[in-house]
Amino acid sequence: MKITSVETVGVEVNHRGNWLFVRVHTDEGLVGLGEASHSGDDGLLAAAIRHRLGPQLAGQDASRVAALSQRLPPGSAGPLLRTAASALEQALWDLNGQALGVPIHRFWGGPVRQRIRLYANINRATNNRRPEGFAANARAAAAEGFHGVKLAPFDDVQLRELDQPETWRTIELGLERVRAVRETVGPDVLVLVDCHSRLTPALAARVVRELESVGLFWLEDPVPHDELDGLAEVRAGAETMIASGERYQSSAEFREMIVQRAADVLMPDIKHVGGYAELHRVSALAEPWHVLIAPHNPSGPVAAAASVQACASLANFLILEYAWGEVPYRASLVDPPERIEDGFLTVPDRPGLGLSLNDEAIAEHAFDPLAD
Numbered sequence: 001m002k003i004t005s006v007e008t009v010g011v012e013v014n015h016r017g018n019w020l021f022v023r024v025h026t027d028e029g030l031v032g033l034g035e036a037s038h039s040g041d042d043g044l045l046a047a048a049i050r051h052r053l054g055p056q057l058a059g060q061d062a063s064r065v066a067a068l069s070q071r072l073p074p075g076s077a078g079p080l081l082r083t084a085a086s087a088l089e090q091a092l093w094d095l096n097g098q099a100l101g102v103p104i105h106r107f108w109g110g111p112v113r114q115r116i117r118l119y120a121n122i123n124r125a126t127n128n129r130r131p132e133g134f135a136a137n138a139r140a141a142a143a144e145g146f147h148g149v150k151l152a153p154f155d156d157v158q159l160r161e162l163d164q165p166e167t168w169r170t171i172e173l174g175l176e177r178v179r180a181v182r183e184t185v186g187p188d189v190l191v192l193v194d195c196h197s198r199l200t201p202a203l204a205a206r207v208v209r210e211l212e213s214v215g216l217f218w219l220e221d222p223v224p225h226d227e228l229d230g231l232a233e234v235r236a237g238a239e240t241m242i243a244s245g246e247r248y249q250s251s252a253e254f255r256e257m258i259v260q261r262a263a264d265v266l267m268p269d270i271k272h273v274g275g276y277a278e279l280h281r282v283s284a285l286a287e288p289w290h291v292l293i294a295p296h297n298p299s300g301p302v303a304a305a306a307s308v309q310a311c312a313s314l315a316n317f318l319i320l321e322y323a324w325g326e327v328p329y330r331a332s333l334v335d336p337p338e339r340i341e342d343g344f345l346t347v348p349d350r351p352g353l354g355l356s357l358n359d360e361a362i363a364e365h366a367f368d369p370l371a372d
Helices: 042-057 065-071 079-100 104-108 131-143 167-185 201-210 228-236 251-259 276-289 301-311 359-364
Strands: 003-014 017-026 031-035 115-121 148-151 190-194 218-220 241-244 320-323 344-346
Touching: 003 042, 017 042, 017 079, 031 079, 031 301, 042 065, 042 079, 065 079, 065 276, 079 104, 079 276, 104 276, 104 301, 115 190, 115 301, 131 148, 131 167, 148 167, 167 190, 167 201, 201 218, 201 228, 228 241, 228 251, 251 276, 276 301, 301 320, 301 344
Parallel strands: 115 148, 115 320, 148 190, 190 218, 218 241
Antiparallel strands: 003 017, 017 031, 115 344
16 A cells, blocks of 8 residues: 555634645555644645655555654654644554554554543634623533533733733633633533633632632643643642643653643643654553543544544543534535534544545635645
């Protein structure tokens, strides 16, 4: 099964980012699929895949996933190239599953669960940033059956102004947003808060205290992800779970977070961490420390499907993120269409990833990241 070509497929979403898919073609007619969205620059990433990494893979045996993965950019290569590598690794496993007639999760021992529990990230779909805007979207997501809702209420906080008196007034608006969401969804829906690394340890501790009555499921990235001492300080003083790691690009980075006991929940992103194999390495490192895995996934339907395949066999899996409400045509971009039931995605038993791109639907919303 020789690789013949690699292509990128772009889909327009919104001002917060588009979706970029990768297809690896073979001489046997099989096509492997991966996702490389949110790298920071779709054009540069597409160019790297089309003109650098794709040609390196052309003519190679797609069944040699481990060998080919070693030729792809490592975690130290930076976020853009690592995202490209992650998408290609995803596609290679898809090809091998299809060739052998088994779903990808079988390569990691098969499923320990048949359904993957989801929470809705409502942040990217919330254009009305007032408390009532977040509350309205939280209500809608909860009505669709999602087990939890996540918002990023502190995006107005400016890192360069953390020592200014008006900073706490900005944070108070964020607290109002969280309280409005909790009041709207009631006590049975999980509420998760993503700080987008905008706080100091002292401010994060104060936020935790202010939100004790809300009953947060977790507080995510309260401080910059590379400040592990500060993150560990926040975790040590909080009863709420602390989640982090979405920007990490290797299991080595997660190892430091685990050893320093800086987080209760790790959030590897299959698009950025290196793909399936590296995500499973993160899980294996975390399990002996009783640290949970909740993959970061504010992404398109291909990354969601890949995350489902990975989460199916993780012993320490907690919950999976879902990018709620961004575009109405999301489900139709793949075949079979994405289907959520009662807040779960079902683990498929079809070969490989279990889906392909719907080119007709893609064409209606396509963009070329390399176009002028």
